[in-house]
Amino acid sequence: MNKYKWPNVKPPVAEMIPEQRTIHGDTVTDNYYWMIDYFKEGPNSEKTIDYIKAENEYLDQMMEGTKTLQDDLFKELKGRIKEKDESVPVFKNGYFYYSRTEEGKEYSKYCRKKDSLSSPEEILLDIDELAKGHSYYSARGYSISPDNKLLAYGVDNVSRRQYTIFIKDLETGELISDAIPNTEGDPVWAADSNTLFYTAKHPVTLLSEKIQKHRLGTEASEDPVVYEEKDKSNYIGVEKSKSGEYIFIYSQATLSSEVRMISADQPDADFTVFQSRTKDVLYTIVPLEDKFLILTNLEAQNFRLMECPFGQTDKAHWKEVIPHRKDVLLEEVEEFRDFIVISERKNGLAQLRIRNVNGAEHYIDFGEPAYTAAIGSNPEYNSQSLRYIYTSMTTPVSVYDYNMDTKAKTLMKQQEVVGGYNRDEYITERLYATAKDGTQVPLSLVYKKGLKKDGNAPLLLYAYGSYGHSMDASFSSNNLSLLNRGFVFAIAHIRGGQEMGRQWYEDGKLMKKLNTFNDFIDCGKFLITEKYTSAAHLYAQGGSAGGLLMGAVINLEPDLWHGVIAQVPFVDVVNTMLDESIPLTTNEFDEWGNPKNANAYHYMKSYSPYENIEKKAYPNLLVTTGLHDSQVQYFEPAKWVAKLRATKTDNNVLLLKTDMDFGHGGASGRFDYLKDIALNYAFLLSLEGIGE
Template identity: 70%
Template sequence: MYKKRNYMIIIGAMAIACSDNINKQAVVWPDASAPVAEKKSHLRILHGDTVPDDYYWMNDYFKKGPDSGAVVSYLEAENAYTAAMMKDTEELQASLFEEMKGRIKEKDESVPYLKNGYYYYSRTEEGKQYYKFCRKKGSLDADEEVLLDVDAMAVGYPYYAVGGFSVSPDNRFLAYGVDTVSRREYTLYVKNLETGEILADRIDRTTGGAVWANDNKTLFYTAKNPVTLLSEKIKRHVLGTDSRKDAVVYDEKDNTNYIGVEKTKNNRYIMIYSGGTLSSEVFILNADTPLGTFRSFQPRQKEVLYSVTALEDRFLILTNDNAKNFKVMETPLDKTAKEHWKEFIPHREDVLVSEIDEFKNFLVISERKNGLTQMAIRSLEDGTQHYLDFGEQAYTVYPSTNAEYNTDIVRYGYTSLVTPSSTFDYNMRTKAKELKKQQEVVGGYNAEEYVTERLFAAAEDGTKIPISLVYKKGFVKNGQAPLLLYAYGSYGASMDPSFNSSRLSLLNRGFAYAIAHIRGGEEMGRHWYEDGKMMKKKNTFTDFIACGKYLVNGKYTSERHLYAQGGSAGGLLIGAVINMAPELWNGVIAQVPFVDVVNTMLDETIPLTTNEYDEWGNPNEKPAYDYMKSYSPYENVEAKEYPNLLVTTGLHDSQVQYFEPAKWVAKLRATKQGQNVILLKTDMDYGHGGASGRFDYLKDVALNYAFLLKLEGIRK
C-alpha cells in the first residue's frame, strides 16, 4: 500500500529460445484440498452503502481479538496447502536457490567513502548472512576498526535489521537503530567507538536514524506512534539522560504528513522535514545551538512542496510552486521566507528536477527527461553546466554516497537491465571518470549474450507508455515465449531499469522480462504521477493492461505465456488488472499486496493509513469512497476464471497488514470459477521486506520462479 512501501522486487524474466536443457512438461497439480475460510457476518455501512465482509474476522491477530488464534491456524493451513501444491518443485527451488546464491560474491567489500577524516565501508564474509560495518582513519592502508559486527549481533534472531548509522562530529560515538521484528520500528543505541561500550542510552519506537548536534552529545530523532506507527514527533536526547524525558522539539499535528530530521552536508544546520503528497514545510536550527528553537523556513502552503539545500552563502529551494516539474530557487541565509526567493534554475516542461546534491564548489542535479534519469554538473564558481553521457537505450543513474562537502569528486551509481551495478567517481572539475567497482557475478556473466529494448505501448487514451525489456539472445518473437511483466505505479516511485543477477535464472531458461513504466510513477515527469493517483488511479491499471496487450500483439509472448508481478502498491495493481482483464495472464505473483483498499483506508488504527489520503483519497468522503470501491481488488472479486495466482505476505508486515492478502485469497477461492490454482504463502517471522539476511530472501525468489516455471512446464 504505502509510500514507504517501496517493495520493489523487480524479479527476472526471460525469452524462450534457446536453452537445450529446458525440459518442458505438462502442468500437473497435486490432488490437495485448499483451505476453506470460515465466513462470519460483518457489515460495512457507509454513505448509504451496505457491504458484507465475511472475512473481516481475519483482522483479529492484528487487533488482538478473540479470533487471533484462528487466524494463525488459517494462515498455517494455507502454508501447508502451498507446500503441498509446490512439493514437486522442491528440488527445483533448491537448485534455483543455490544457483542464485552462487552468483553472489560471498566475501566482498563496499567501495569506501570518506567522511570527516575516516573511510567507511561494509564487508561480508563467506557463509555469513550479514556484514561488518568498518572504518579506517585517514588512509585505506590504516588499520581496520570494526564498528558493528552485525553477523554476531544477529545470532539467534529470525529477523535482524540495522540502519541509520550516524557518527558524532568528533568521531567518538556511533548512533544506530535495530529492528528485530520487521515492522520498521527501531530501537536506537549509541556505541562509544573508543571503548567499545554500548551506552545505557536506549530509545524505543523510532524510525532508526538520528542526527548529531555539533556538541557531540545531543541527538535528534523521529519517534513513532506505537499503534499507527506514524512518525509523529521529533525529540531531542542528551547522552546520559533518561530517554523517557526527552524533549519534544516538533509535534506534527497533520496525520497525513511524514516527518524526519537530517543534518545539512556542511554541518551547519539541522532540518526537520514535514511533508505529504501535496504540501510540505521545513524547520531549521543552527547545529551549534541544539537547545534552541526550530523555526519555520517557509510556512506550508496548500499544494506547494519544497525542500532545502544549504550552501556556504545561501539556501537553494527545490519547489513545485507554479512549476509542475519543479524549479530551483535561491534565498539569503537570513531571509528564508518565500518573498525573498529568486529563480536559480527555471521550470522546464520536459525535464523533472528530482534532487540536488551539494558540494562546496559544485551542484549535482538529478533530472528526468523522456523517461530516463540524467545528471547535470553545475559549477557554483562560474555557473557553467554539463551532463554526463551514458550511451545505453535504457539505464539508471543516481548519486551514490557523497558524504564529504569540500570535494570536487561526485560518486554515482549506474546500472541497466544488462549492466551490473557500477560505482564511479567523477571529477567535476577535470571531467575524469573512474570505475571504482562493478558488481561481480560469480561464475561469469557476459552482457553481450543479452538484449535490451525500449518500447512504447499506447494506453486507452493514446498516451505512450514506456516499456523496458530484456531477454537472452536467440529469443524468437513468435508468441510462444514466456514473459514476466512487472510494474509498481504509485507514490511517484519510478521503476528504473536495473540489473539483477537472480533474474538470469529466468532469462537463461527462456523467459523475457519487462518493466511497464505506467502512470502513478514519475518516469515521464510530475504529471505522470498525478495522472495515476486519487481520482485518476485507474490509469495505472489500464496502462499495465495496455502494455501486456502490446507485448502479446508484438508476438513477444501470448496470453498462454504472459505473467505479471507486483508488490505492495504494485500488488494492488495485480489485483485490479486480474479483475479487469483476467484472460490476459496465465499466472500472476502478488507480493504483500494492498488489495483491501476501502476497508484499510477507513481504519486509522492501521499503520500509515492517514498518511495515504493524498494518494488514494479519504473514503469518509463519498466521491473518494465510490471511486476506490470501483477498483479495490477485494471489493470487485467476481464469479469468473482468474489466472493462476501466488500471493505472499508477512505476519508482521507494518506496511500492508497480512489480513489484506489473506481475506482476498479466501474471497477469490469462494467466488472464482475454473480450475486455476490460488496459493497463499505467509512468512510467520518477517514483515514487508521479507528476510533480512543476504541469502535467505533468495528462498522467496526461488519459490516465485518455481511457480512460473511450473506453469510453463519447465522442470530444470
C-alpha cells in the first residue's frame, strides 16, 4: 500500500485576539471570535477573508498530488449520471408536468403537456438559460395558477435561501413586472388566479416571520401582512390543500404547532385558527370531502390519526381514527378523493398503509428486509393511483404507480446507472450495535461481494442524528466509487433521528444529546469488533448537525477514526445559540436548549466541539463550508479549524475548504457538486493509500 505523500507545507496560523464571554459565572476566552466580522460587517472583515483564502490555498497545495485522482473521480461520478433524462410526469388540473435535462447542461427544464403526453411540449422555465452568468442559481416553489395561465416561482442566486418570487405569463412567455424579494420561495395561489400568499423572511436573522398577500399589478412593498409570528422559536409557512379548497398557514416549533385557514376562494377573509397552540402538542390537518383528518401527538407520543367535522375544529371535537401504538410512528397522510395513504415507521422501516373511504385497508408489500419507501408527488386529488418512491442500498431509486383499488403496481422508472450496474455484485446488511446504555442501534451496510471480514477493509460511517430526521438506507451511484475500491459504506441510525419512533428523537436532543454521540462511537466500535474494519481504516462523515456529531466524536474518541469529513459543521454551539442575530438560532432552542438557562448552557458547553478542543492527537480531518451559508455560518468551521491548529499535538492532516460562491448545500448545478464529492473521496483514498 503506497500512502499518499502529503507535501511539507506550512499551514496558515490565525491571529489570536482574545474576546471574553461571561455568563452564569463562567468566563471563557475565545481567541477567534473576530472571525464573525465578515458576517457582522465588523473591523476584522478583510482579515477573516484573508484567513479563509489562506486555508483554501493550503488545501490546494496539500491536495495538489491528488488532482489527477480528483479529475478521474469527477469523470467517474458524472459518467454514471444519465445526462439526457426526464422525470415521470405528474398530472394536475388538465396538464402533465415534468422536468427534463439535456446532455452537457447543469440544470433542468420545467415543462408541461396539455391533456395527453402526445401533446406539444410547453417549456415553462429553462433553468439553464436563467442561470447563465450566475455561479449559483436555485429555483423552487413552482406554483401554477388555478386557471393554468401563470407560473409563480422563487429564485435564490446567492445561496442564502432568500428567494425573490417572479411571475411568468405562460400565454405570452414574459415575466410580469411583479417581483417579491426576501421570501421563502413558497408562492401559493388563491382560487382567483390573481392573489398570491407567501412567507416573508427577516433580512438579518432569516427567520420566517410574516405571511403576506400580493395582488397582481401592485407593489410588493405594499403587500399586506395577513399573519405575523411573534414567537421566534416557530417556523411558519403557507400552503394549499391538495383539493384546492383551502389555504393553510402553519406555525410550528419543535414541540407545538398551530394551523390557520381560509377558503381559497375567499382570499380577503381573515384566517381562522383550527386549534390554538398547546404546549407539547403537534398537529397537521388534511381536509377530506366531509371532514378534517388530524395527525397529532396529543396524548400519543408516536402520533395518532383523528378526525373532526368542518365546523368544529378545536380538539374537544377530535375523534380517534387510528390509535397510538408504541411500536409504530405515524409520519404523514396523503389524501385522495376515495383513499388516504398513511406513511408509518416500524422497526426503523417505512410502511405505506392504504385506507379507502369505507375504512377497508391494506399495506403495500415491498419484499426486501431493508429499504426506503416514501410517498411521491401526487398532486391530483381525483386519482385512484398512488405515486411512491422505493430504494435500498442496492436498488436504484424507483418510481412506482400503485392502483389503490386493484393493488396493481407499475414500475414507471428506475434510476439508470450509466455504464452498467449489477445489484447482485453488492451485499446490503442490517445490523444492530449495542450502545453503552444497552440500547440497540440499527446500522445499514453495503459493500461489494468478496469482502474479507479481517479488519483490513476501509469503512466510511455516516450519520446525522438530529431534528428527528431519519437517515434511511437508500441507493447512491456515487457510493459505487468507494465500494468498487474496497470500502464498506455504513449508515448509523443513531438517536436524535426518528427511525425507531418519536422516543428515538426525544432521547437524542436537549439534555440527552450525548446519546447521539455515544451511539455513533459505539457503532464504530461494533464494526471494529465484528472485523468489518479497524481503527486504522475507519472513517466518519457528517454534515451540518451531522458535522456537530463529527466534532463531538473526535473530542470524545479521537483514536477511533483514521479520518473524518465534517461538512458545514455546527461546531460552535454555545456562541451561536447565545447570539439571536444569527440565522435560525431562536428556532433551535427546543432542539439544543437556550444557553441563557444555566443548566442548558453547561450541558451544551460539555459537548460543543469548539469548547472542548484539548492538547491531544486528533484524526486526519477535512472540513468544508460555504461563505454564504445561511444554516451554519462560515465562521463556525473556520474558528474550529484555527483552534484545532493551535492546540492539537499530532502531525495529521487538517484541511479547511471554504466555497466562496455557495452556501449550505454547495453548488446548485447538476454536476458541479460532484467536484466536492471527488475532493472528499480523494481525501479518503489518499489516507487509505489508494491512488487510482
